[in-house]
Amino acid sequence: MNKLFEDRNRQFWILHTLGWLGFAIVNYLSSLVLDTRDAYLIVISLDAYVGWLLTIPLRYFYRHIWAWEPWKMILTVLVVALLIAMFWTVIRNFNYWEIYRHGYRPSDWLLYIKDTPAAFYVMLSWSGLYFGIKYYQTLQAEKQKSLTAMNKAHEAQLKMLRYQLNPHFLFNTLNAISTLVLINDNDTANKMVSRLSDFLRYSLYKDPINKVPLEQEIYAARLYLEIEKVRFSERLSIVIDVEPGTEKALVPSLILQPLIENAIKYAVAREVNGGEIAITTRKFGHDLLLEVADNGPGLPEIVDSSKTADNKGSGVGLVNTRERLAALYDNDFALVLTQNQPRGVKVNIRIPLQLEQTETKDA
Template sequence: MSRFQRVIESNERLFWTLHSAGWAGFAIIYYIGSFLHDVRPIWVFIILLNAYAGWLLTIPLRYIYRWARKQSPLNMIIIVIASCYLIALLWAVVKNVNYWEIYKHGYRPDEWYMYFTNTINSLIMVGCWSGVYFGIKNFQMLQKEKQNALKASTMAHQAHIKMLRYQLNPHFLFNTLNAISTLILLKENDTAEAMVSRLSDFLRYSLDNDPIKRVPLGQEIKALRLYLEIEKVRFDDRLEVVWDIDEHCDNALVPSMILQPIIENAIKHAISKMENGGQIAITARTFGNDLLLDVADNGPGADIKNGQLSRENGVGLVNIKERLQSLYQRNFAFSIEHNQPSGVRVRLRIPYEVKDV
């Protein structure tokens, strides 16, 4: 973080920096403006004394205004006006004392109230100081509100993505536990134990990976292999899986567990409906700056309308699209098509990104 950023983020540093810089600027501008009036060191000394007096007298305004901001609008206005006038009056007296007693070498004005003249000019300066103070405070307040709103929006966005991800897991878990229960009833304990072990590894991967973050495709493929090994216990030889993963895609970042619901959907609506089983083909390719993912089955197919499956109560594919939209906004594509010669093909296009080393 740069020194400038630290100054901006610290209210104390920001106040003293701007406060001192403002009064230094006043002294410089005042000197330039009166350059033709007098250039002697005594006049420079008077200007510096006046600037220092202004610097000193306006410090209490910071604490008065901080308290005034907590009052009602009417009371705040009254407090601000009264404080401005009082500080301007005191500053005018100090400036006149400096002028008469120092610059004029002790010359006294004829009337005592002459020490209170030029209050208007002082009031204008103090008013400008007050305007800058409230302007900066209001700007900081607006920025803080924007940050809080952005933080709340981000937290809601992340919670939404997590909800979509974790909403998918119970479907798979229910089917797997049913299969394990069946194996136990058939006294195929070794197979049931292996299935429980794979289920444990798969669920650990699923829960350990934050759905907000992206993971390398190679890591995702390992989890999918675990999942498919579990499903192969259920379907035996009826489930055939064909992998076609380009070697350049292993390090590509993808949303965790993005393909599992698609494969689960293919098993549920294609493989399980076929007496002799079927095939699922999983493909990953790069094309320019995009990563192309493809999951196809050779099942009986389905009715597809406007790129969507016309099935009731299906949440898996709908959730995938919502997750992609939350993560990539409009920079993605998600389509469902008829596979040839039969079945359903789901295509995804997301930006090709790799993890920074």
């Protein structure tokens, strides 16, 4: 039964047909009480069939007005239901007079629409059931989307702990701190420990389900890059360009970190002269644009590494980032990997622009 109703289109046709079949059965049972002739069964069947046909276009019309303002939608539904009810009443009376009354034609045209209130009630009932079921389906879809987002976010957090904050990063950072201690550069070592502590605290305690202001995400990115800069020194150049007005925009927590890690891995670590990582944020209409670019070897190496048998290339970080975005924004996002000019790779993310005051802040 569940499989039968999984498809929404199939679900509509089943419920639509059963509803009008029920209408015909109830009317026929009522006719038996009045001891009417068998010809009335034909009239009832035709009435139900015409009603079945007339309400099919309502489905597509109601889809069109679903996003309207409530008062406008309700008023439109009342008017359309009344018009359909009047048309249905005329056909029902015609069937009744033609079949049951053997071609009777009343002289007063008002008799053709005299039963409109009853038909209007039926059309309103159909409309109410349609919107009620559609609203329930929408709630279920949102609930499922929320559960999916929660699962993907927790999965992303676990994967982050597994390979984004991988042992190599921690070992390299600790080795750098150890080297600073050995050369008696204790001030820099203390700063490194502090930055590492702050970054780990941010990574571990930020709920991946909630969004954070972009300024917090940039803060975490700076911590990560400052830690890496101790390792690479002058080989790592950092450019961060945050457009004014985007600081309070809400983004998924640690959405930039795997992209920055890829850039470190492929654009800096493998180049003798190091490289540059540029983080840019821009507003574009009602969207927020995020970009992480480098001047490394370029796109082919990155793409090839994502196809390796052990699946440990940069493609993993990009796939997980895409999965998180899809879970949080459905289809209202974009993640594009392109060739940077004159060389290197850039990753562009587009998400809806949501400001901090419109949503609950992180605790």
